[in-house]
Amino acid sequence: MPSTLNTALIQTDLYWEDPVSNRKMFEEKIAGIPADVDLIVLPEMFTTGFTMKPENIQLSEGEGTVKWMKQIAQQQNKALVGSIVFQENGKFFNRLFFISPEGRTQVYDKKHTFTLAGEDEVYEAGHEKLIFQYKGFKICPMICYDLRFPVWARNTEDYDVLIYVANWPKKRINAWDTLLKARAIENMSYCIGVNRTGKDGLDFEYPGHSAVYDVLGETLAFSEDEKILYATLDKEHIESTRKKLRFLEDRDRFNLIG
Structure with a gap:
């Protein structure tokens, strides 16, 4: 069982509501990522930017991006994770996809839709937390506004890595x-946050600040620039720190209702 996980965080500007241009851009960036990287993390709504006009995106683009993610994951032998605008049964979702190199797919719909921007009026909120296994690590992915709600991220599953993709x-x-x-x-987990840079079609500015923190909150990677950040996650660091500092064993016991 692998004891490390090599990650790459793509922090970049995005083409506004233009999935074709964004896929091309990300494909070029991914092509230069070293072979030993296991997991590539992309921003929230990485093919469009944080649009509240999903009707501007062709219906086929969601499935098209998932197909593209599978092709890239297989070609590069790396897993991909990021969220996109996705339409299903006549409803829109801010849906995160995890795609393994073998094509295994896991999905998470953003639980906390951003009311300040009216996201709650446009996109359906998710209700299920996702924990998936990859290369011996238990990973919990979330999306942007979810970061403000610690109870939703509470580590009752003993996951190893928490990921936030964001605008x-x-x-x-x-x-x-x-x-x-x-x-x-x-x-007491690694925490990865991937944000975008640049300005969107509504003139909102995004400063990057993508980062990786270890289980003690020490910074492993951070940048304000448009670049790809790299960090290696170590399973032994998680296990030894939790064994020495048994803070998770003292967590409050309660269940979420609703």
Whole structure:
């Protein structure tokens, strides 16, 4: 069983509501990622930007992007994770896909839709937390606004890695920095946050600040620039720290209702 997980975080500007151009851009960036990387993390709505006009996106683009993710994962022998605009049964979702190199697919629909932008009026909220296994690591992926709700991320499953993909604006970036580190410390897990850069079609600015924190909140990677960040996650670090500092064993016991 592997004891490390090599990750790559793609922090970049996005073409507004243009899946074709974004897929091409990401494909070019992914082609230059080293062979030993196991998992590539893409931003929230990585083919469109954070649009509240999903009707501007062709219905076929969701399935088209999933097909593209599977092709890239197989060709590069790396797993991909990121969220896109996805339409199903006449409803829109901010849906995250995890695709393994073998084509195994896991999905997570954003639980906390961003009411400040009216996301709750456009996209259906998810109700199920996702934990998946990859190369010996238990991984919990979430999306942007979910970061503000610690109970939803509470580590009752003893997961190893918490991932947030986001379009988090510059004006509230201090909250992003603070909460990512807090989620790592309180859950005694690695915490990965991938944000975008640039300006979107509504003129909102995004400053990057993608980061990786270890189970004690120490910074393994951080950048404000448009670039690919790399970090190696170590299973032994998780296990030895939790064994020495048994904080998770003292967590409060309660169940979520509704």
